[in-house]
Amino acid sequence: MSLPTGEGHPVLWQRLSPRMLLVHPVHEVLRQLPLLIGSLVLGSATGNPWWGVLALVATVAFGVLRWFITTYRIAPDEVQLRSGVLHRKVLSLPRNRIRSVSTDARLLHRVLGLTVLRVSTGQEARGDSEFALDAVAAEQVPRLRAILLADSLAIPEQAVTPGRVLARWHPSWLRYSPLSFTGLAMIAAAVGIAYQAGAAAALRNSPLAQSGRDVAQRFGAPATAAAAAIVVLVASVVLSVLRSLVTYGNLLLRRDAELLHLEHGLLRLRENTFDMRRLRGGTLREALLVRAFGGARLDAVMTGVNGAGESSLLLPPCPAATAQAVLADLIANPDAATGPLRGHGPAATRRRWMRALAIPAVLALVGVMVGVPVWAWVAWAGLTLCCALLAADRSRSLGHRVSDGWLVARSGSLERRRDCISGAGIVGWTVRQSWPQRRAGVATLIAATAAGVKRYQVIDVPAELAWSIAAGASPWVAHNRWAAPDPRD
Amino acid sequence: MDKSPDAGVTLVDPAHPPSRKAPLVWAIGAGIPWLILVLAQLVWVALDGRVVWLHLLAAAVTALGIIAFVVVAPLWRYRVHRWEISLASGPPAVYTRTGWITQERRIAPISRVQTVDTYRGPLDRLFGLANVTVTTASSAGAVRIVALDSEVADRVVAQLTDIAAIGAEDAT
Numbered sequence: 001m002s003l004p005t006g007e008g009h010p011v012l013w014q015r016l017s018p019r020m021l022l023v024h025p026v027h028e029v030l031r032q033l034p035l036l037i038g039s040l041v042l043g044s045a046t047g048n049p050w051w052g053v054l055a056l057v058a059t060v061a062f063g064v065l066r067w068f069i070t071t072y073r074i075a076p077d078e079v080q081l082r083s084g085v086l087h088r089k090v091l092s093l094p095r096n097r098i099r100s101v102s103t104d105a106r107l108l109h110r111v112l113g114l115t116v117l118r119v120s121t122g123q124e125a126r127g128d129s130e131f132a133l134d135a136v137a138a139e140q141v142p143r144l145r146a147i148l149l150a151d152s153l154a155i156p157e158q159a160v161t162p163g164r165v166l167a168r169w170h171p172s173w174l175r176y177s178p179l180s181f182t183g184l185a186m187i188a189a190a191v192g193i194a195y196q197a198g199a200a201a202a203l204r205n206s207p208l209a210q211s212g213r214d215v216a217q218r219f220g221a222p223a224t225a226a227a228a229a230i231v232v233l234v235a236s237v238v239l240s241v242l243r244s245l246v247t248y249g250n251l252l253l254r255r256d257a258e259l260l261h262l263e264h265g266l267l268r269l270r271e272n273t274f275d276m277r278r279l280r281g282g283t284l285r286e287a288l289l290v291r292a293f294g295g296a297r298l299d300a301v302m303t304g305v306n307g308a309g310e311s312s313l314l315l316p317p318c319p320a321a322t323a324q325a326v327l328a329d330l331i332a333n334p335d336a337a338t339g340p341l342r343g344h345g346p347a348a349t350r351r352r353w354m355r356a357l358a359i360p361a362v363l364a365l366v367g368v369m370v371g372v373p374v375w376a377w378v379a380w381a382g383l384t385l386c387c388a389l390l391a392a393d394r395s396r397s398l399g400h401r402v403s404d405g406w407l408v409a410r411s412g413s414l415e416r417r418r419d420c421i422s423g424a425g426i427v428g429w430t431v432r433q434s435w436p437q438r439r440a441g442v443a444t445l446i447a448a449t450a451a452g453v454k455r456y457q458v459i460d461v462p463a464e465l466a467w468s469i470a471a472g473a474s475p476w477v478a479h480n481r482w483a484a485p486d487p488r489d
Numbered sequence: 490m491d492k493s494p495d496a497g498v499t500l501v502d503p504a505h506p507p508s509r510k511a512p513l514v515w516a517i518g519a520g521i522p523w524l525i526l527v528l529a530q531l532v533w534v535a536l537d538g539r540v541v542w543l544h545l546l547a548a549a550v551t552a553l554g555i556i557a558f559v560v561v562a563p564l565w566r567y568r569v570h571r572w573e574i575s576l577a578s579g580p581p582a583v584y585t586r587t588g589w590i591t592q593e594r595r596i597a598p599i600s601r602v603q604t605v606d607t608y609r610g611p612l613d614r615l616f617g618l619a620n621v622t623v624t625t626a627s628s629a630g631a632v633r634i635v636a637l638d639s640e641v642a643d644r645v646v647a648q649l650t651d652i653a654a655i656g657a658e659d660a661t
Binding site: 476480 | 497498499500501502503573575577578579580582584590591592593594595596597598601625626627628629630632
């Protein structure tokens with residue numbers, strides 16, 4: 001793999017793309033918007049408009065300075081990034097620790113043909129400690145990616161040629177997005193910000209609020225509330241679908257030999273390259289509503305990739321069959337992805353029911369003692385029914401499977417997940433029993449791995465089975481000195 | 490793999506208990522915060538002793554807490570805590586049993602061990618104890634052997650670092 005300069009010579013510090021001279025000032029102005037507005041207000045208050053101009057010039061100059069000050073270099077053994085206008089800092093990463101390279105292009109970046117390139121070592125890195133080249137020319141990205149990943153991957157040059165497509169986004173996937181709460185969360189956030197900015201006080205005396213009150217009086221409060229709820233619901237659905245479309249539109253999951261390549265986004269284009277040799281399994285996640293419509297989301301279980309959140313996402317909610325097929329393909333084990341699971345027996349089921357019905361039981365006791373009106377009992381019955389359904393679904397979800405050195409564990413109801421973990425990736429086992437679990441004769445088996453969320457649980461398996469499951473996935477458990485054949489055999 | 494998962498495997502408990510001084514050290518460690526609470530309550534009585542039932546209630550709660558955490562927990566933990574390192578037969582591994590109300594058995598193969606640390610708190614030093622932490626690449630996989638006699642801990646660390654050095658794999 002060719003380096004920017006020959007080995008042995010001091011490697012030159014390079015600047016980011018000169019086009020960033022256009023981007024930085026804009027970003028800086030956006031970032032300092034409150035300050036600029038403040039200075040404008042100050043200017044108009046003191047009758048001296050130069051305050052605003054001065055602040056703008058300073059902000060733009062700061063942005064331009066950022067480009068001159070940020071430099072990076074790719075040395076034979078490490079990559080370094082120097083940045084910071086006021087606080088100078090140098091970030092160094094050993095090249096053999098690089099685990100993944102991802103790119104990200106916001107709208108302005110894309111217009112100018114730029115891409116942000118992020119290098120991850122698998123350690124948690126946020127904000128300041130993140131190694132991000134913001135930004136390089138998009139046409140340089142394949143070359144930089146190959147150079148940066150060369151040390152840790154040692155991929156031959158031809159392997160970079162496009163490989164097999166595992167999944168491609170389809171507009172029908174959008175049908176799963178209204179089922180999430182993202183739209184509602186976005187509305188709540190917008191309302192919160194508006195309130196903070198003092199919009200509520202402005203709204204209270206506005207003609208808009210007055211006409212709203214008139215309407216409410218004419219149609220009655222319940223009808224108005226229902227109408228408002230429907231409006232919020234529709235807005236939330238529209239927002240969810242739009243967000244999903246913009247974020248995941250044109251998603252493409254491709255496998256090039258030992259590299260897994262994910263790209264998605266309509267306006268903001270994001271690409272992520274994973275090293276397949278760090279894959280330790282996958283997780284199928286089915287939120288209750290998504291599951292009801294036959295959907296699932298797929299996450300990678302990988303060392304060096306945070307298991308929760310967006311960084312491990314391979315497929316957003318999509319038809320479950322697609323997610324299962326991709327998972328089966330990635331881990332080369334269809335049984336682990338879709339095979340039947342072994343249930344955890346009556347004790348585990350009993351524990352699910354006890355837990356779910358504990359709250360209704362306490363409420364009933366309180367209700368009897370205090371004496372509450374009839375409608376409260378109707379609400380209580382509804383709550384109890386929901387809890388019972390939850391308990392039934394949670395018990396049905398519980399299951400595990402060990403075969404061919406793979407551990408599969410499924411649990412949960414509102415957020416059901418099926419974790420498929422490679423036994424080779426498991427670095428330790430824990431069998432945990434609380435006092436009620438000991439009495440019920442069950443145990444929680446925890447597989448520790450360096451990948452994903454680090455701990456994968458098999459909840460409430462019969463205690464006598466726990467070590468057998470561990471031994472099934474990790475043969476070394478069965479071969480150590482403490483292992484004794486089960487007395488029942 | 491000659492044992493199928495259905496053949497049934499159980500693990501016998503690890504052999505070695507912690508130091509004999511462990512319950513005492515745990516009791517003192519747990520007792521100090523409770524002692525401060527007792528002193529605070531005495532000060533409260535001295536300053537304002539009017540609401541007698543409230544004082545009695547607070548005293549009862551404190552007494553229960555002391556019995557549970559200063560008397561019962563250390564003795565119970567001493568009965569539960571076991572550790573062992575297997576070097577001879579099979580793949581080398583470290584195995585512990587810990588806890589009291591919630592009990593854990595944790596096993597990790599030494600080939601996957603990344604670091605071996607010892608920790609001695611002020612109380613541990615006073616009584617000549619040490620805690621050994623064996624970390625793996627997973628944050629959920631660290632094996633802690635607590636309250637060992639110092640010389641035992643040193644021997645354990647020496648043994649573990651010796652073998653761990655042999656395995657030069659990535660350990661992830």
